[in-house]
Amino acid sequence: MLQQTYPQVSHPFAYELNKDFHFAAAHYVPSEKAGxxxxxxxxxxxxxxxxxxxQLDEAGFLVNFSIIKQLIHDKLDHTLLNEHGELFSDESSALFPTTEVVARVIYELIAAYLQTTENKPLCLQxxxxxTPTSYCIYRPVKLLRQLQGGSVL
Structure with missing residues (x-):
């Protein structure tokens, strides 16, 4: 993977972890407006x-890099995203597997896992x-507003 600088999220935490990974997947957007x-x-x-x-966990990690990759890569790699009925739907535009929705779903999967950990780190972005010219950023706006106000969950 090429080294890249990503937009930063301002936060008050001592540790920040960034994990890069890739996965190959097919999809379609079930809307006439999708061309x-x-x-x-x-x-x-x-x-x-x-x-x-x-807080770090008992192994000295904020979260183990490999777990983050497993949560997403092992679930989505080499699949047709539309077939993940528990994550996406052809019936609701809020669940069509667009880049925006896929980014949000990735956040939701990671955030759910992080809540099960003892040190409870937060996914910020x-x-x-x-594609080489198209990307999306998902940030949990409610969480970020709480951070700006000084209270976390």
Whole structure:
């Protein structure tokens, strides 16, 4: 993976972890407004996940890099995203597997895992590149507003 600088999220935490990984997946967007993207096609997605916190776990990690990759890569790599009925839907535009929705779903999967850990770090940002010229950033706005106000969850 090429080294890249990603947009930063301002936060008050002592530690920030960023994990880059990629996965190959096909999808289609079930909307007439999607143009050519209505047809099944594939991408090699490149993702960067930003996680922050103040406490390390018993192994000295904020979160183990390999777990972050496993949560997403092992689930989505070499699949048709539309077939993940628990994550995406052809019935609701809020769940069509667009780049924006895929980024949000990645955030939700990671955030759910982080809540099960003892040190409870937070996912602050998901950067998802779909093509060399197109990417999306998902930030959990409620969480970031809480951080700006000085209270966290």
């Amino acid at each position: 050519k993207c209505q047809r099944v096609h594939g991408h090699t997605y490149f993702a960067n996940i930003t996680i922050a916190g103040d 998901v950067f998802l590149r779909e």
